[in-house]
Amino acid sequence: MKINSFVPSADLPASLVVFLVALPLCLGIALGSGAPLLSGIIAGVVGGVVIGLLSQSPLSVSGPAAGLTTVVLAAISDLGSFELFLVAVVLSGAFQVGLGLLRLGVVGHYVPNTVIKGMMAAIGLILILKQVPHLVGYDADYFGDEGFDQPGSENTFSAVVHALGSLTPGAALVGFATLAVLQLAEYVGYTKSALGKILPAALIAVAGGTLLAHLLPDLLGPGWAIGSTHRVQLPEFGSTWATPQWSGLANPLVWTTALSLAIIASLESLLSIEAADRIDPLKRVTPTNRELMAQGAGNLISGALGGLPVTSVVVRTSVNAQAGAQSRWSAVLHGVILALSAVLLTRVLNLIPLASLAAVLIATGYKLTHPTRVIKPLALQGPLQWIPFAVTVFAILFTDLLRGISVGLLVATVFIAFNDFKSSVSLTHIGSNYILQLRRNVSFLNKGKLKQSLEALPNGAELLLDFTQADFVDPDILEVVLDFARHSALKNIQVTVRRSPHQNYLPELN
Helix, strand or coil, rough: CCCHHHCCCHHHHHHHHHHHHHHHHHHHHEEEEEEEHHHHHHHHHHHHHHHHCCCCCCCCCCCCCCHHHHHHHHHHHHHHHHHHHHHHHHHHHHHHHHHHCCCCHHHHHHCCCHHHHHHHHHHHHHHHHHHHHHHHHCCCCCCCCCCCCCCHHHEHHHHHHHHHEEEEEEEHHHHHHHHHHHHHHHHHHHHHCCCHHCCCCCHHHHHHHHHHHHHHHHHHHHCCCHHHHHCCCCCCCCCCCCCHHHHHCHHHHHHHHHHHHHHHHHHHHHHHHHHCCCCHCCCCCCHHHCCCCCCCCHHHHHHCCCCEEEEEEEHHHHHHHHCCCCCCCHHHHHHHHHHHHHHHHHHHHHCEEEHHHHHHHHHHHHHHHHHHHHHHHHHHCCCCHHHHHHHHHHHHHHHHHHHEEEEEEHHHHHHHHHHHHHHHHEEEEEEEEEEEEEEECCHHHHHHHHHHHHHHCCCCCCEEECCCCEECCHHHHHHHHHHHHHHHHHHEEEEECCCCCCCCCCCCCC
């Protein structure tokens, strides 16, 4: 069967856009992890091809993740060599396959939507803030870093301030020109046109930015030249290629490192998959247990080949979705292109200025945190929605992805529990006829509200206690109800009970 017979026409252009973003991210994450640059490329290729083929997520793109950078850096230091770390990557893949077989992928389904939306908006803000320095030629931090703290006592915000005061004219001109092309394409509707689906605006903008960077010294003078340090730095194929040191299987620290990697990578992948399904226009649902096994297979192969650990990555997935991808073939093709480029196109790709790629990521970040499409609808839904959302955004922005998600999840859980607590007991009335409804789980925590509701009943009222919507009623609650029923005659209140046939543990007052 020919590949074009089952690859949607939109997937090839989308894969090219994802490739342009993934290439510097793979290199930057490897650099930040203290690993060989080639290991980042290997992980990107495996994440695209292997996981793309095994996963059933239509839009998710996997590769080396910025969220694992500090974990990888510390693990390599603790183990003493990158070769020993590769053994841990292989083992972590085996653990992930086991997690999938145990059907633990359902964990991702229990993350509230407000937290997922907060995660995506936070990543959008991080993309904008982190890429502004690269947009103007200030490359003190590596491309793809998502952490708040940076080397040299800098952080995300201070780096932006320093960048604006230390911009490189040529890089800034190229960056803003690329960003202008992207926004113009969006404004005139090119991105949604038939041609825009074949030749993506991001591809045109990056190609134009690369050409402009090449012409600037001749047009404006040597002071506008962009140095090699501000361009993609793809290593020559055949440079240092590390392989696992299998004697590390006897090292207990390798196994504990592998378990930590498996848990962190699995959580990050499951969260990314939830985000990918949310931005899918067709609202397809990814089998999460299958995804864990696909991620595990990816890490098994990546580690064996000398690559970094891989996860599903929200940034690449968002770029993929916004570029118009329709199926997982976009992820697969981006991995193939990444592999071919490492072998055949090193010199050409090393001409691309980071400012142009930063512009693409800034445009992606703006769509993820669009004020009227993302933030305003949540704000209108009330504090139960926007407070957990906002907490998640700020927690991720000032810490990292997993810690921020943990904080957001805690706050969202408290809000959900509080809302359930408030709605478990409700009193309504028409004239002197009152209905007291008990819903879902009515615990002893609802005792105070129940007593207040009963005490508020006027003399001569008729009360219907409706238990039919209650899944569980605490004995303390039943005691309050029975005590009130025994003394209701003192206020001339008539009490009746409505219950379901299976609720035979509830009192008979009729």
